């Protein structure tokens with residue numbers, strides 16, 4: 262016996278809350294150095310000496326105030342990565358990143374923490390691996406705006422081949 | 430196991446319309462580092478739990494993953510996040526110590542109202558299927574409450590304006606206050622209409638800031654300070670969510686929360702026992718309404734009580750000697766600031782706003798539109 266589908270009401274709604282986030286003292290210095298001088302600055306804990314990126318007011322492990330700034334090189338090692346098949350949105354533009362693309366975390370030489378960003382590499386498991394040596398590629402100086410997009414992406418250093426291992 | 434919980438330290442940032450110079454963590458650290466310095470306590474060794482208080486939509490990030498954990502000492506330790514008024518964080522902190530699980534708890538509330546739009550944030554508090562599409566916010570809901578309260582109890586705009594005049598003058602003595610000054614009742618009445626009967630000066634302004642406070646068990650408190658402020662009683666209560674389910678001139682939730690707090694404190698007659706009150710005057714008329722709900726004067730009498738000068742510094746029952754929320758205290762921080770100000774008064778550390786001879790203080794915080802959730806803390810020295 263056929264029954265008529267019961268109707269259920271639902272209300273479409275976009276919860277659209279505008280924000281303007283203060284970067285604060287530490288990130289203002291970090292982003293200003295990136296924009297104006299193309300430099301990456303981190304903070305070093307006076308107690309445990311961990312070099313922390315992003316720079317922040319307090320070392321979480323020691324609960325002491327971070328006051329020493331250290332400049333980091335633009336080269337480092339890929340600590341992890343994923344190939345993305347979801348068109349995730351950039352909330353500053355509202356536009357999706359076109360899949361497939363690669364997210365990765367690079368530990369710049371001398372840093373304790375990693376920098377997460379897009380990796381400019383073919384989304385192919387033979388072209389990207391943990392331990393790959395990488396460098397940051399910045400926007401040209403005249404195009405920098407003082408946010409994390411001034412780093413365009415992480416790219417592999419040339420002349421490397423994926424080591425032959427069983428695991429991926 | 431402890432029988433009593435004390436406030437052993439209090440620190441507050443200055444409140445300002447906009448703190449462009451600090452992010453959330455840096456702002457919170459101003460208050461946290463100061464309260465640690467004042468008490469001589471260190472993180473992590475001296476403090477075994479932390480509660481931070483803000484609100485996902487106000488913050489624009491889930492409060493469970495922001496940089497607050499580092500500055501409050503929650504890294505690889507216990508930190509609870511709470512999304513209600515900061516007075517309720519004191520309730521949870523006291524419960525944790527009374528349970529015997531913790532002996533010393535750092536509580537911190539923070540919000541930067543400057544980073545977004547209060548009307549849009551507050552609209553999200555309304556039922557998406559029912560009243561949200563009207564665009565309702567806390568100010569429009571408060572205007573309905575103010576109208577109803579004025580109608581039912583004969584309260585006038587002048588009665589409410591006297592609260593503004595008193596609190597903004599009190600705020601001149603408070604170095605943390607965001608706004609203060611010498612205003613007249615006529616100034617308040619003639620300030621721009623926002624949602625009559627509420628005009629601009631009837632409404633607490635946006636502010637950025639943070640408050641930190643340390644609770645300790647009796648045993649720990651005695652070692653930390655010679656001026657502990659005891660939590661004598663504490664109570665919370667929810668009212669209905671839908672405005673239409675309440676007569677907005679009534680204060681049932683506050684009466685129940687206050688009743689629990691007074692009973693715990695052994696207070697039979699709050700009018701005789703309470704020396705000062707810090708209440709959540711998010712809107713001018715609310716100071717009057719909450720005074721009645723707290724049982725500190727008869728229903729409908731708060732206007733005359735205020736006009737008599739009884740609630741001034743130096744009056745019979747000073748109310749909001751700090752300047753209250755009308756002097757500019759962030760949402761979410763509001764009630765913790767009430768508790769902190771009451772504690773400073775009982776410690777004799779309230780500076781130019783000090784009330785003489787105060788031994789028992791009441792602090793009241795509320796969450797949601799029209800004071801839906803109420804928290805009452807009775808403090809004594």
Ligand SMILES: [Zn+2]
Pocket residue numbers: 306307308309310311320321322323324
């Ligand atoms: Zn450290």
